[in-house]
Structures are given as structure tokens and as C-alpha cells.
Amino acid sequence: MTEVKPFKTILYATNLGTHMRPVFRQAVNLARIHQAKIIMLHAVAPIGMTGQAILSMYLPDKEVHDIEQDSMNQVIETMRERLKNYCSEEDDICKDKDALIDKIAVSAGNPADVINHYAETHGVDLIVIGTHTRHAGGHTMLGSTARTVTQHSKVPVLMIPNGE
Template sequence: MLAELDFKHILYATDLGRHTRPVFRQAVRLAQKFNANIIMLHVVEPLGRTGASILSVYLPDSDLERVEHEGMRKTVEQMRQRLERFCEEEMEAHNLDSLHVSDIVVTSGRVDEQILKQAEKHQADLILLGSCYRRQGLHGDSTHRLTQHAKVPVLIVPNCSD
């Protein structure tokens, strides 16, 4: 079936968890096979209600909003740097000239919504992510919602190896 498909833009969504490398390598292999580019995406989820409630005890609303905004900005920048380092490490480890990564995107919001938004924005023809069904987390409910609403194929690479 893959021989009939022609992927040019692969959106690779990662939580940078401990099993990220094998899933990323699968994305690179597909990009090499189809001469496609990879858009790496990491979504930072906003501060939850519990965290906001705790902070609101110590900070006035105006400070809380500023602290939350500044914290998110710093987190997004740090994650972008981590993804760049990750790509450099993979290139060195596998002696590659290119990983086919055309863009690194770090954004904030609900994971499934941001993956769908970025897939459309970057005209992705494949969404690729890792998932472990033995645990809930970034790719539990988000994966289910994603597969229900995606307009392009979603490739879920199992990444539960211990």
C-alpha cells in the first residue's frame, strides 16, 4: 500500500519521551524512501487548572498571566533547542548528511488540536507519531481524537519497548 502513496510532507509529532529515537528514525526512513521532508512538532500543553489555582493563591491575576506567558515562552524556546540538539545527535550517530527535517515547530495548546492545525498549515500528507497503549499520557486520548479528525493518514509507531 505504501508504494501507491506519495508522501512529500511528513508531520512528525514528538513528546521527546524516552522512546523518541526509534520513532524518529522511522520518520527519517520514510522521508528517505519518498524523498519527503519532515516537519518536527512538539506541543507544550498550557498550565492546567490545578497549577493555575495553586499559583493564584500566591500571585495577583495580573502577575499570574505575566508569569504564565513568560514561562510558556521560555519553555517553547528550550524545547526548540532540545529538538535542534536531538537532530544534530541523530545525524552524528548515524553519519547522515540530512535527516530531511525542513522545519522544527514548537507550539502550545491541546496536543491533538495543534497536530491537526500544523498538519494543515504545513500541507502534511502524513502524520507520524509514537504511541504506547499500555499507558495514558501525551498520545493516549490525543491519539484517539487525532485519528478521528485527521484529513490525512496517521501512522502510529508502537514505542513501548522497555
């Protein structure tokens, strides 16, 4: 039988969507219960080969790299601002946020691949992700990122409903 280990590092994967609050709240609650740290991660889809080719025609490689880096920094700043707003509105949740939030990270790539790779390379014990449900023809559908993460993850994944 596999030994059940406590969660010490929780990866909260966010798409920065408007319905992520329940997911973050669950990550915070679990971090408190397990005395764990949270890594907030957002995956940015790469611009692709066509976008790279177009940009490189008009800009030197260094400027393209600088633009990409500026964009990543902007996303991190957006995440910090949302965390600040969230905590000001739900102060009972975030009274100890500085002790809970270990890192805010942004990485480029396919979101499911980024999440699983990040979890494997950063000693993550649990991934907390929203289901990103959509309603199609009266049925609730699981988002492709959540589905792929759960299929390929080597660590436990907790999916939290975050549909509209």
C-alpha cells in the same frame, strides 16, 4: 477511487519521550523514500486557567507571556539537541538531515488538537506518531493522543510502536 499522492511533507509528532527513536527513524526513512521534508512538532499542554490566574496575580501579563515564550524556545532547543545527539549516534540515518528536516515547531494546546490542526494548516501529507503504548494488566493500550489523532485526522496517520 481516490488518487494516491506522494508524501511531500511529513509531520513527525513527538512527545520528547525516551522511546521515540523508532518513530523518528521511520519518519526519516519515509522522507528519503518519498523525497519529502519533515516537520518535527511537539505540543505543549497549556498551563490552564488556574495556572494563568495564579501567575497573573504575581506577574504582569508581559512577564507571563515572556515566560511562556522562553519555555517554548527551551523546548525547541531540547529538540535540536536531541536531533544532534541522535544524528551523532546514528549517522547513517542523518547524513542528509539538513535536506530532510524542514522545521522544528512547538505549539501550545491539547496535543491531538495541535497535531491535527498543524497538519491541516501546513500542507502535511502524512503524520508519523508513536503509539505510546502502555502495559496495563498484561494488555497493550494505545495512547490517547495517538487514538484521537487517528480518529480526527484528515490526512493519513502512520502509528509506530514505541512502547517499552
